[in-house]
Amino acid sequence: MAADKRVSDLLRENGLKATKGRVEMLGLFLKAGRPLGQMQIMEMLGLKLDRASVYRTLNAFTEAGIIHMAYVNGRHRVYELPDKCSGRNCHPHFSCRSCGMTACLEGFQVRYKGNLGKGFVAERQKVLIEGLCPDCKEK
Amino acid sequence: MAADKRVSDLLRENGLKATKGRVEMLGLFLKAGRPLGQMQIMEMLGLKLDRASVYRTLNAFTEAGIIHMAYVNGRHRVYELPDKCSGRNCHPHFSCRSCGMTACLEGFQVRYKGNLGKGFVAERQKVLIEGLCPDCKEK
DNA sequence: AGCATGGATGCGACATTATTGCAATAATAA
DNA sequence: TTATTATTGCAATAATGTCGCATCCATGCT
Ligand SMILES: [Mn+2]
Ligand SMILES: [Mn+2]
Ligand SMILES: [Zn+2]
Ligand SMILES: [Zn+2]
Numbered sequence: 491m492a493a494d495k496r497v498s499d500l501l502r503e504n505g506l507k508a509t510k511g512r513v514e515m516l517g518l519f520l521k522a523g524r525p526l527g528q529m530q531i532m533e534m535l536g537l538k539l540d541r542a543s544v545y546r547t548l549n550a551f552t553e554a555g556i557i558h559m560a561y562v563n564g565r566h567r568v569y570e571l572p573d574k575c576s577g578r579n580c581h582p583h584f585s586c587r588s589c590g591m592t593a594c595l596e597g598f599q600v601r602y603k604g605n606l607g608k609g610f611v612a613e614r615q616k617v618l619i620e621g622l623c624p625d626c627k628e629k
Numbered sequence: 630m631a632a633d634k635r636v637s638d639l640l641r642e643n644g645l646k647a648t649k650g651r652v653e654m655l656g657l658f659l660k661a662g663r664p665l666g667q668m669q670i671m672e673m674l675g676l677k678l679d680r681a682s683v684y685r686t687l688n689a690f691t692e693a694g695i696i697h698m699a700y701v702n703g704r705h706r707v708y709e710l711p712d713k714c715s716g717r718n719c720h721p722h723f724s725c726r727s728c729g730m731t732a733c734l735e736g737f738q739v740r741y742k743g744n745l746g747k748g749f750v751a752e753r754q755k756v757l758i759e760g761l762c763p764d765c766k767e768k
Numbered sequence: 769a770g771c772a773t774g775g776a777t778g779c780g781a782c783a784t785t786a787t788t789g790c791a792a793t794a795a796t797a798a
Numbered sequence: 799t800t801a802t803t804a805t806t807g808c809a810a811t812a813a814t815g816t817c818g819c820a821t822c823c824a825t826g827c828t
Contacts, residue, residue, distance in 0.1 A: 507795055507804065528785080540807050545786060547805095562701045565785060565815085584749060599742035600756075606734065609763025610723060616757040617739075624748025646824055648776060667814085679778050684815060686776095704786080704814060770828085777822070786813080793806065798799100 493517065504554040511539045515547050516556065524594065525560045525570040525583075561585070561618050563592055570594075582617035588626035595619065632656065643693040650678045654686050655695065663733065664699045664709040664722075700724070700757050702731055709733075721756035727765035734758065 497517050498508035506512060514535055519526060522534075528544050539547075548569055551557040560570040561583050574581045574596060582595045600617050636656050637647035645651060653674055658665060661673075667683050678686075687708055690696040699709040700722050713720045713735060721734045739756050 502796095509795065509805065511806075541785095542787075542808080543806055549787095550805095567785085584745060584751075587752065595743075595745065597743045598745070601740040601742060603738035603740060604734075604736045606723060606737070606758065606760075607763075609766055611761040611766055612723075612758050613726065613760040614758070616755075616759065618755040619745065619751050619753075620755065621745075621752040622750040624746075627748055627750055641825095646775065648824065650777075680814095681779080681816075682777055688816095689776095706814090772827080773823105773825090775822105775824085777820105779819095779821105781817085783816070784814085786811105788811075789809095791807095793804105795804080796802085798801080 500556075504556055506550060506554055506556075511543055512547055512550075514539070515544070516551070519557060519569075519571050525568040525592070527563070527566045527568045529566070558614070560594075561592065561616065563590065568592070580615050580617070582619060584619045584621070584623075586623035586626050587620050588622055591623050591625075593623075639695075643695055645689060645693055645695075650682055651686055651689075653678070654683070655690070658696060658708075658710050664707040664731070666702070666705045666707045668705070697753075699733075700731070700755060702729065707731070719754050719756070721758060723758045723760070723762075725762035725765055726759050727761055730762050730764075732762075 494513055494517065497513050497520065501508040501512055501516060515531060518531060518534055526534075528541070528548065531544055532539065532541070548557070548567075552559065552569070555572070557569045558572050558580075560568050562568070563585065572580070574594065579600070582598055582600055583592055584595050585592045600615065606612055633652055633656065636652050636659065640647045640651055640655060654670060657670060657673055665673075667680070667687065670683055671678065671680070687696070687706075691698065691708070694711070696708045697711050697719075699707050701707070702724065711719070713733065718739070721737055721739055722731055723734050724731045739754065745751055
């Protein structure tokens, strides 16, 4: 598949061997266009990869900067491509306290007033808005 | 101790029995003035409470609104008093990606531009700035 | 003060998420 | 193609948090 070739190259450009599992996982992130956790990845891939390999790949991708952890949902770590983020301005997420539904907030800017303090260096922000989704707001 | 009396009353005002463990834990939060996790709590209390009780108390306090989860540090959930927060404007935190050091950011305002979307209700924000602390910046 | 009662605790078992050691395997360079 | 070395699968282990249950104790009532 031609898409696989591009994904493989992307992996090698980032210093990672283009193994089957990695190609499938990165392809999934590219195709999904939304944050993914370990369980979802394995289900979408048909449980073909070992759990440990999925975790190791998520860590490898994160260290390489191909993905980053978007947020923690309960006990689950959820990862995504950093494509909707620009530099230190990572896009925020919303989480429904009632049903656990989460969503990327794209049309939503975060601004800060004040400064961190002498010597601190900001590299990234994680913003999570908690509240109620439209469904849970009813009733 | 007179302080214990006040803490006990605070617990009862929130519909919680003023047991020894709860008085000690809430006293710790009031005295510490900084976010605390389960491990820190048990160490500071000399391991007098059972692990399960600490977790149950953290949950009870959270449901009562006496504390809330400030952030997740690796696998650890860290809680704090909501006294530095006002309504839906919870104060942000900083976390050093190198040493794991975290800090409350008090002189730091967060502003949003744009809106959530029809039907969404924002109740709380969790903002975590990741980067390097002064010590780790030196390297 | 003494007693009754229901919630809280201690303890062990369990659930879940994530990591690690190690032998087998597969991706890359020569 | 072969050699080299990172990666994988598998099982064991770690780490965090929850649950059931018998016991205990904080509270309200007498
Ligand atoms: Mn996102
Ligand atoms: Mn804080
Ligand atoms: Zn919802
Ligand atoms: Zn640091």
